[in-house]
Amino acid sequence: MPKKYNGRELMDVKILFNVPVTMRDGVTLYADVYRPDNETPYPAIVNRTPYLKDGIAPLAGYFRSHVLAACGYNVVIQDVRGTGHSEGICDPAGHQDEDGYDTIEAIAAMPWCNGQVGMMGESYHGFSQLACARSNPPHLKAICPFMTSWTKFPAIYDYGIFSPVLFGWIAGRALDRNRYYPGQYSAEAMEKMKYYIAHMDQQLDWLPMKDMPAGNVEGVPELQFHRDLLENIDNNAYLRSIGRVEGFEETMVPTLNVTGWNDFLRDKTIYNYTQFRQRGGSEACRKDSRLIVGPWLHSDRMEGVIEGMDYGPEGSGDGFDMTGKLTQWFDHWMKGEETDFTSGAPVKLFVMGKNTWRDEYEWPLERTKFTPFYLHSRKAANTLLGDGVLTPECPGDEMPDHYDYDPMDPCPSNTGEPFRNMLQDQRPLQERGDVLVYTAPAVTEETELTGPIYAELFVATSALDTDFVARVSIVRKNGRVQRLGAKLVRGRYRKGKEAEVMTPGEVYKLRIEAANTCIVLEPGEAVRLDVTSALFPDADRNLNTFGRVGFEAQGVVAHQTLYHDKDHPSALILPIIPGGL
Numbered sequence: 279m280p281k282k283y284n285g286r287e288l289m290d291v292k293i294l295f296n297v298p299v300t301m302r303d304g305v306t307l308y309a310d311v312y313r314p315d316n317e318t319p320y321p322a323i324v325n326r327t328p329y330l331k332d333g334i335a336p337l338a339g340y341f342r343s344h345v346l347a348a349c350g351y352n353v354v355i356q357d358v359r360g361t362g363h364s365e366g367i368c369d370p371a372g373h374q375d376e377d378g379y380d381t382i383e384a385i386a387a388m389p390w391c392n393g394q395v396g397m398m399g400e401s402y403h404g405f406s407q408l409a410c411a412r413s414n415p416p417h418l419k420a421i422c423p424f425m426t427s428w429t430k431f432p433a434i435y436d437y438g439i440f441s442p443v444l445f446g447w448i449a450g451r452a453l454d455r456n457r458y459y460p461g462q463y464s465a466e467a468m469e470k471m472k473y474y475i476a477h478m479d480q481q482l483d484w485l486p487m488k489d490m491p492a493g494n495v496e497g498v499p500e501l502q503f504h505r506d507l508l509e510n511i512d513n514n515a516y517l518r519s520i521g522r523v524e525g526f527e528e529t530m531v532p533t534l535n536v537t538g539w540n541d542f543l544r545d546k547t548i549y550n551y552t553q554f555r556q557r558g559g560s561e562a563c564r565k566d567s568r569l570i571v572g573p574w575l576h577s578d579r580m581e582g583v584i585e586g587m588d589y590g591p592e593g594s595g596d597g598f599d600m601t602g603k604l605t606q607w608f609d610h611w612m613k614g615e616e617t618d619f620t621s622g623a624p625v626k627l628f629v630m631g632k633n634t635w636r637d638e639y640e641w642p643l644e645r646t647k648f649t650p651f652y653l654h655s656r657k658a659a660n661t662l663l664g665d666g667v668l669t670p671e672c673p674g675d676e677m678p679d680h681y682d683y684d685p686m687d688p689c690p691s692n693t694g695e696p697f698r699n700m701l702q703d704q705r706p707l708q709e710r711g712d713v714l715v716y717t718a719p720a721v722t723e724e725t726e727l728t729g730p731i732y733a734e735l736f737v738a739t740s741a742l743d744t745d746f747v748a749r750v751s752i753v754r755k756n757g758r759v760q761r762l763g764a765k766l767v768r769g770r771y772r773k774g775k776e777a778e779v780m781t782p783g784e785v786y787k788l789r790i791e792a793a794n795t796c797i798v799l800e801p802g803e804a805v806r807l808d809v810t811s812a813l814f815p816d817a818d819r820n821l822n823t824f825g826r827v828g829f830e831a832q833g834v835v836a837h838q839t840l841y842h843d844k845d846h847p848s849a850l851i852l853p854i855i856p857g858g859l
Contacts, residue, residue, distance in 0.1 A: 289349075296308045311354050314348065323354065323398055324385060326381065326410075331362055341578060359377055375412060378411075408426065412529055413528075427543055441816060443478070452500050470491075475492075486830055532563055538574025569624065585701045603618075627796045630797040645855060648732075650849035651851075653667075655716075664715055666715050667716055667719075674843065684712070701760060704749070704806075712811065713809070717805075720803060721801055728797075729794065733848075738783055740783070741834065746766070746790070747765065750792045779824050787846075819833070
């Protein structure tokens with residue numbers, strides 16, 4: 279008897295290995311194709327990956343290439359340019375739009391494809407979809423950009439901010455590459471890359487960043503991207519030339535956007551969804567794009583238990599049946615079938631604290647009551663031992679809080695447990711004197727926060743340029759502090775993409791979207807806001823000089839002031855859902 283999946287009979291599957299597709303510049307990319315074991319043409323689902331088509335990923339997590347193939351699809355897993363079997367140089371700065379377009383059109387013309395093509399994948403694979411969709415290949419029908427952003431590198435932060443950890447990603451791809459093209463790099467270059475990865479902290483501390491040895495290994499052409507991006511991190515023309523710009527208006531196909539509350543690209547993915555709905559280039563893109571947010575980390579595995587936090591039987595990708603959701607998405611857009619994506623709620627949210635899924639019709643929710651909690655302190659809010667609080671009462675005549683930001687000793691972006699991601703206990707960071715800590719009273723009844731969380735801060739600095747960070751956390755009943763999100767704003771770009779020097783002592787109002795969430799607080803739990811001036815090394819440290827990013831070796835200490843009085847009512851604005859669930 280044939281096997282079944284969600285009520286449908288599964289076909290036998292075969293694999294076509296190393297299917298070549300030649301790009302417009304003559305470079306050949308290779309893909310493995312999982313497809314039904316017959317001669318009938320089927321729609322194709324393309325995944326363009328830098329993480330090796332030969333790996334376990336195409337069969338694990340939500341990909342389940344063999345399952346999707348058995349449901350009547352050609353699942354095409356392609357090594358992007360310069361990775362795995364594919365020719366060329368791995369260059370995230372180039373060829374994304376063109377290679378995506380050429381791949382889609384070539385796959386559509388294959389004898390085993392019926393001309394209907396979609397795309398799926400998370401992170402880099404998501405970015406490669408966005409770039410391809412922007413170029414509008416005629417046979418592309420729908421995409422699934424999971425856990426991703428248009429800018430990709432750096433992905434978390436905004437314009438003009440560089441992520442020095444990028445060299446590690448590039449070196450990882452180069453070391454993978456050596457398995458397929460041995461001898462492409464000299465033995466000396468290989469040993470240097472391995473050494474620098476093993477001594478990443480030493481490299482990240484290097485100033486100026488442009489001279490970081492890890493970014494300047496001879497004989498590794500992939501590292502040119504690292505150097506070029508740093509050289510042009512605030513060059514609009516360059517960023518546009520390499521596709522590091524939004525393309526919502528150019529995107530015509532419907533999009534299935536998926537992320538997790540513990541994904542570091544959560545806010546970018548949610549932003550993508552809202553902009554597709556508002557600015558998409560076609561009615562189908564605007565009306566039919568969808569959003570799914572689970573409890574997940576940045577990963578294709580979508581685990582339901584994360585560092586001891588159990589999100590229940592429906593919290594995992596398997597429990598939610600993400601592979602089934604993908605099948606329904608493509609059944610609708612490439613086979614014309616009536617599925618859950620034909621109509622109904624465009625948003626599915628996992629409610630943390632209740633461990634349930636809920637359908638919604640917009641983001642943010644119309645019923646949200648955005649509620650300000652104002653910052654207060656009597657003596658000083660420095661460290662978690664300070665007296666900083668958040669209350670609904672407007673401030674009166676209060677003295678400001680102060681701290682010194684020394685770029686030679688920046689506040690870290692993690693607590694020493696970087697692989698625990700969003701679930702790191704934030705208390706070690708809150709012990710630093712350059713972190714202001716404000717805590718709300720513990721809730722006395724279940725309280726739901728769903729939506730974007732904003733910090734409105736009135737700040738001043740002694741420097742010509744500096745950064746400010748808003749970090750929001752939940753204080754659990756056992757004292758553990760779980761981060762919901764953090765956002766860094768660079769002073770010189772406070773008004774947009776034109777750099778403006780800051781006037782020492784002048785008060786500036788910053789509105790920072792620190793996090794998006796959907797969580798129910800239990801009685802005894804509380805919200806906490808930290809304010810500091812670095813998220814290093816995820817974001818480069820501001821040297822406070824208004825000098826060129828990446829080209830200076832010496833910084834100055836910035837004396838920072840945070841005002842919270844009747845004329846400067848700094849506040850954390852929480853998205854409270856009346857009546858909870």
